[in-house]
Amino acid sequence: MNRVFLSFFPKLRRYKMSPSLLHFLVATVAAVGCAASFAQTPPSASVAPPAAGSAAASVNAADARLPPPSPTGQRLFDAARDKLVQVRILTRAGSSQASVGSGFLISPDGTTLTNYHVISQLVLEPQRFRAEYVRVDGKRGEVALLGFDVIHDLAIIRLEGIANAAHFNLRDASDPLRQGEKIFSLGNPLDLGFAISEGTYNGLVERRLYDTIHFTGALNPGMSGGPGLDEQGRVIGVNVAGTGGELANLLVPITYVRALIAQPRDVLPDKKLIAAQLKVHQATMIDALLARPLPKQALGPAEVAVGDDKLLRCWGQSNAKPDKLYRSESISCSLQSSLFINQSFTTGTVSWSHTYRTAEKLGAMRFSGWQSRSMSGTMFSGLSFAKPTRYLTRPHCTEDFVDGNGVSFRASICVKAHREFDGLFDMNVSATSVDRDTEGLSSALDVKGVSFANGNRLLRAFLEASTWKK
Template sequence: MLKQAFLYLASIFIFISQIPLASAQDQSTQLFEQLKNRVFQVKVIDIASGNKSSIGSGFLVANDHLIATNYHVVSSYLLNPEKYKLVLLDNQQQSQELAIVDFDIIHDLALLKTKALPYKPLVIETSQPAKGNRIYSMGNPHDLGMTIIEGTYNGLVEGSRYQKYLFSGSLNPGMSGGPAFNSRGEIIGINVSKGGEQISFLVPAFHLADLIKRYRQNGEIAQADYNSHIYAALYADQDAYYQHILNLDWSTTSFMNYDLPDKIDSSLKCWGHIKSKDKDLYKNVHRHCRTEDRVYLDNNFYTGGFSYDYSHFSTEQLNTIRFYNLLQSRHNISGFYNGNKEDASNFVCTSNYITLNDSEWKATTCAREYLNYKGLYDASLIATRVDQYKESLHLSIRMIGISQHNLLNISDRFLELVSWKK
């Protein structure tokens, strides 16, 4: 009897354990069948060659002819509309041309219009799902065909300058711009990027709702205004961010025998380490703070980064000349592997010797201006202490896509807080 009861309970357990798996599989299948006609491939076609330049995904939203996708999917067209055209490909392999009506470069979104489609638009859900909920993503990875991916919603990414949802699913190139939705088929996010194995990111759907609202209020952006629209968004974004930073009460941290600005905003991540090997004649201690977000402008050209690094050098073996040569070798701009010669001017640098709290420093400011967005710069402040013979501090601040007045204000604020313990 006991054996029979055990076998009976075991069979019930096995039966119950199989139900969620079957249900989840059925739900993915049902959602795919329900939504497949409203999710598309978006192609950027090079007019001269007739070949595709880039691909992504998009979906029907708002009415019978509006398509949502990522800005970065269609950026080459936006920046050079005379060289490219946009094409929509449905699940029947039927194509038609697209046009841009509005875009949000900061949140990597674009709205496109096409001829009227015989499908209902997808519903946008602006509230966040509960953390741990199952969500689904659709798109066309690597031009292999439309797929659906199941994963878990893990909330807003912590310590992020730009709001993104963390999705435990594996997005791949070509899925950018596709929809992510809940079990009811409502859009909760837009595929945007992959962060690692089973780690991906979504643009929250409330940003798409805001873009649609703006389009309804203001109408279509003219092709001649694409560049000015990008500039206005970039300038406003950096101004809001750096004014927010400047209005904070900056705390300081003890770093070696110095007091320096600490993590000044939740959008920054900070860490430290030491570099010291037996063959080295000096010790080098580092601390880094930086944002991990950026705004996509074009291929290999990003903006929106902010970081600062501290390096402390000390030696008992190097003589004064060799120690100063070491400091001079580190006193240069770095970390600007960004864009091409068509995107920004060459760096122009200015150096001065300054006094900070009775200590002498060499300070160098370097900046290059964006060629298509005048008034925005990639810039760096480098400062190295030069009045000690056995130890020195090197600090470097990098600001990507900043205005001149914000550059000056951030640099001055940093230097005001630098002090050392005599």
């Protein structure tokens, strides 16, 4: 499932001005969306990079008309007007608007909730960016960052110069939402002005590491950080992301909001806090994956790890055609756990794939060549993998013949260290079987933002799970 963040980056407007680029983005989003819908795309494509997400958001802008609100919606909007704010991230040098999102007051002293991704630049580069709020009546002021939860994409801020303000109340935990219940989302879509969107609560999204509300209603860029309300005007969640699908959008449940509010404010909300939260996330993720032996699935005569069906989404593909000299089948799985750090860096994900190939008619020599080229294509598909970036070192690798559980592999492990977040790594294992003449199994796993020990645990469990059954 794609995840499209809903903060609004005015830079993207420049790209919207180009018709050819717009067509390209429309085609891209449509392709990704369709692929996700019809389950024909590997899960790696489902973790939309922020740029693509923002692009999708820009495309949605072309169809930004929200459904007309019901009388309940009108009532809620009237009551909410003074409790909503637009959060703007500005450059310190020129006070140019870098991005905008929404927020909502939760206490009379100006304490306000929004998304982490709305204010991420303030956390990562406070020397270059500052934030201000704009209320419905046009009043504006400075914003102070109190804390954030990068795992659930939440942030808590204080609006300077606010006292005795009207604010939202949270829906009580003892009163859970029921599927089909009408809910409303508020925010400032596309920097056009505050708006309300009516929709339906459709339960929690399946196969996600953390609970996320499935909101069937319109969300648009700029509404990130706005509140999700029930018919009584109580907060039930926070707008966070679109999925690229029509009216299928995501809210952060109020449970996590309560946890963030309850956190002590004795830790500076800076990069170190991000690192600490990423470490919690990776431990949660790996423990969830390895809570029990990795579930397996047959792939040709082999059996491979596919992961817990309640956590991971898997797709299959086959190119078996009668006129071909070969046949291949593949399975790709991914965990919907991507964490937004900034617009060019996400982490905290796991994805893997297995491909079984067979080609008796090719013979051993040509088959080994085919296997090799397949691995080469995988390895060189992204040369950026080799380059150190602002956030990651270049990879360091080792390789060997490995005798696993009934399968002999040629295997390599590659590791990149996170430059900004100590103790975290991106790791990859690639392995291809070398024990059968005209059939083979190739597997690869990518895990991002894990401790070295946890990464090794997962990589090893992954390799151990592969076996020949016939």
